[in-house]
Structures are given as structure tokens and as C-alpha cells.
Amino acid sequence: MWFTRLSIGNPWLATMMMVAFVVLGLFSVQRLQVDQFPDVAFPVVVVQTDYPGASPESVESEVTRKIEEAVNTVSGLRALTSRSYSGTSLVVAEFELTVDPATATQDVREKVAAIRATFRREVKEPKITRFDPADRPIVSIAMTSTGTRSLRELTTLADQIVKKRIENVRGVGQVNLVGGVKREIQIYLNPAQLEALAIGVDQVIAAVRGENQELPVGALRSAAQERVVQIQARAKTPDDFKRIVVARRPNTGSGQPVYLSQVATVVDGQQEQESAALIDGRETLALDVLKAQGQNTIDVVDSIRKAVTAVQRELPPDVKLEVVKDSSTPIRTAVSNVARTMVEGGLLTIRLR
Incomplete structure (x- = not known):
């Protein structure tokens, strides 16, 4: 009760203290991180x-x-x-709530790394991630063309320009392409030619794998300089693949080479489409943006919108970027409603007094 007596005896002191509290509150609320759900860490690890x-x-x-x-x-x-x-393969490991998620992830990573050598060569590197309920896109960007650009061309632009620019935005954790198709050199073998030339499929695979690669060789050092030596033999066009030597005919004196074009058809195609993005019933390319853990959704979305505006100027005139999904909208609405309710509550309290 001493504070009440002090306030009654010194009304100006009480007023100044209340004003100081209000200013401190306004200053602090502007720096609070705002999100739709609380940051809860679940000890769940996913191995894909x-x-x-x-x-x-x-x-x-x-x-x-x-x-x-x-x-x-x-x-x-x-x-x-x-x-x-x-x-x-998808393996989900759920731990007790008392287990630290970072520790659980590291333990799983060590166990999987210990058995990695037992997998077949065709098995890809396992992807070990920690489950996060907030791990969903906060922004979806549609990339369309008003001209005649194919989905493959849009995918190339998105992968080489747009995706890299958005990934550099502060607070962005990951950018995923949805509905894109990438370039793929497809080789269709001719069984009759392979049998006629006595060439096995494994020989063709080994030849393509061995010729299509870039390897560091070492360095050439002298008293004045040092030069890095690399083997740059990666095929870039279908004609480069056609000139690959897959075998040599043993019945010829000089070992006449057999080229890939003699036993296969090489096509400059595209990968099989594994996902699709539709806007108003039209097929398009979408970029889903996920934020990093612990980041403010509103701040990240504002930065992404600025980056989209900046990267739009670097694209061809017929390519358009549009934000079609914004997860910060309900958060902004909720914060605005809370602020309005606080003001209304304060005014009603003063009025009732």
C-alpha cells in the first residue's frame, strides 16, 4: 500500500512513472518477434x-x-x-520430450553415417532433418510468362536467378521449386546395334560416366607462379555425348572406335515432372519460401517482397513474378486486432472511471 500512498501524495511523480511505463512498453512492443504459433521444439528426427x-x-x-x-x-x-x-525410404524417430532435439539429431546422424558404407553405390546420401511444426512455406511466388517461354526455360531462370536472390535474403531458410522441369540428356540404346557390335549396356554406362566428368589433377609450380590443372571433360550438348567412344572393335588392326551415336539415340530432353503448380487452372512455376528457425515472419516476408521487386528488374520483360500466398497476412490481422482491443479497453477503462 506504500505505493498507493506515495502516488496520492505525489500525483506528478505517479503521472511521470506511468508515462515512462507507457513509453517503455511502446518501445519494447516494436521489437517483439511476432509469429502465428509459439516456437516449440519437438524431438522428432526424419531420415529420408x-x-x-x-x-x-x-x-x-x-x-x-x-x-x-x-x-x-x-x-x-x-x-x-x-x-x-x-x-x-522414410524413417521417423520420435524421442522423449526430455531429450534435446539438437542432441537427438546429432546422434541419429552419427548412427546413419556409421552404416553408410554398407549401402549400395546407387543409394543417395541420406537427408537427416529435424521436424519443425513451423516448417511450412511463408511465401509462395508464381513465375509466369506472357510470351512463348516453356516451363523448362522458366525453371532455368528460376533456378539460376530468382532462387539464388531469395536465398540470400536475411531470415530465409530454404527455397523450393514446385512444378519445375530441368534439362536432361536422355540416351535411348538400340538393342540390335549393341548385339551386332557385341557391346554390353554396362560398357555404355561406364563410358558415359567416365567421359562426362570434371576432375582436379593438381598444380604446376614454378619459381614465379603456380597453375591449377583440371580435366574439364563434362559433356554439355547432345553432340558431345554422341562423340563418346563406348568400345573399340577388336577385329580391326587399329581398333576402330565405336561411338555412342552408333548404338544409341541422344535427345536433349527434360526430367520427368514430379510436381505441379496451378493458378486459376493454368500450369505455372511456383517458388515456396521457408523461413529459418527463430526468425520473425513479418520481417522476413517484407524482405522477400523487396527482393522480388528487385529481381523482377533483372528478368526478361515477358517473365512476371507474383506473390500468391502470404502467411504474414493473418499474423498482421491478429496483431492489429490485439492492438485495437488494447486501445479500446484502455479508453473504456478511463471512461468508466
Whole structure:
């Protein structure tokens, strides 16, 4: 009660203290991080491993079961579930709530790394991520063309320009392309020619893999300078692939070479489309932007919009970027409603007094 008596005896002091509290509150509220949901860390780790071309049964026996046996030995494990799809293995490890998510992720990563050498060569590097309920796109950007550009051309522009610019924005964690198709050199073998020339499929695969690569050789050093030596033999066009020597005919004196063009058809095509993005029923290319953990959604979205405006000037005139989804809108609305309610509550309190 001493504070009440002090305020009654010194009204100016009480007024100045209240004004100081209000100013301090206004100053602090502008620097508070705002998000739609609280930052809750769940100790759940996901291991995704790609095994291209493998059936679900092969994925289960060659990948999933080995990962399960390794991860099952991690302490604090509560539940372990897995799914084996065509070409993909998915293992989800759920730990007790008392386990630190970062520690659980590191333990799983070490266990998977220990068995990595037992996988077949065709199995890709496992992707180990920590489950985050807020790990969803905060912004979706549609990339369209008013001209005759194909989806493949838009994908190239998005991958080489737009995606890189947005990834450099402060607070952005990841940018995913949805509905894109990338360039792919496709080689269709001719079984009759292979049989006639006594060439196996494995010989063709080995020749293409061996000729299409870039390797560092070393360095040439002298008293005045040092030069880095590299082998740049990566094929860039279908004609480069056609000139690859896949075998040599043993019945000729000089070992006449057999080129890839003699046993296969090389096509400059595109990868199979695995996802699709539609706007008003029209197929388009979308970029989903995920924020980094602990970042302010509103600040990140504002920075992304500025980056989209800047990168639009670097694109051809017929290519347009449009933000079609903005997760900060309901957050802004909720904050505005809270602020208005606070003001109304304060005015009603003063009025009732």
C-alpha cells in the first residue's frame, strides 16, 4: 500500500512513472518477434534416403531396415516408424520430450553415417532433418510468362536467378521449386546395334560416366607462379555425348572406335515432372519460401517482397513474378486486432472511471 500512498501524495511523480511505463512498453512492443504459433521444439528426427529405380521391397531390405537397426540403438528413443516407397525410404524417430532435439539429431546422424558404407553405390546420401511444426512455406511466388517461354526455360531462370536472390535474403531458410522441369540428356540404346557390335549396356554406362566428368589433377609450380590443372571433360550438348567412344572393335588392326551415336539415340530432353503448380487452372512455376528457425515472419516476408521487386528488374520483360500466398497476412490481422482491443479497453477503462 506504500505505493498507493506515495502516488496520492505525489500525483506528478505517479503521472511521470506511468508515462515512462507507457513509453517503455511502446518501445519494447516494436521489437517483439511476432509469429502465428509459439516456437516449440519437438524431438522428432526424419531420415529420408533416395534409391532411384528401386522397388518398395528393395528399398525396405537394402535401406530402411538397416537404418532402423542403427537408429534403434539411440538412447531416449520413444517410437520408430518407417515407410518404404518406390525409390524412397522414410524413417521417423520420435524421442522423449526430455531429450534435446539438437542432441537427438546429432546422434541419429552419427548412427546413419556409421552404416553408410554398407549401402549400395546407387543409394543417395541420406537427408537427416529435424521436424519443425513451423516448417511450412511463408511465401509462395508464381513465375509466369506472357510470351512463348516453356516451363523448362522458366525453371532455368528460376533456378539460376530468382532462387539464388531469395536465398540470400536475411531470415530465409530454404527455397523450393514446385512444378519445375530441368534439362536432361536422355540416351535411348538400340538393342540390335549393341548385339551386332557385341557391346554390353554396362560398357555404355561406364563410358558415359567416365567421359562426362570434371576432375582436379593438381598444380604446376614454378619459381614465379603456380597453375591449377583440371580435366574439364563434362559433356554439355547432345553432340558431345554422341562423340563418346563406348568400345573399340577388336577385329580391326587399329581398333576402330565405336561411338555412342552408333548404338544409341541422344535427345536433349527434360526430367520427368514430379510436381505441379496451378493458378486459376493454368500450369505455372511456383517458388515456396521457408523461413529459418527463430526468425520473425513479418520481417522476413517484407524482405522477400523487396527482393522480388528487385529481381523482377533483372528478368526478361515477358517473365512476371507474383506473390500468391502470404502467411504474414493473418499474423498482421491478429496483431492489429490485439492492438485495437488494447486501445479500446484502455479508453473504456478511463471512461468508466
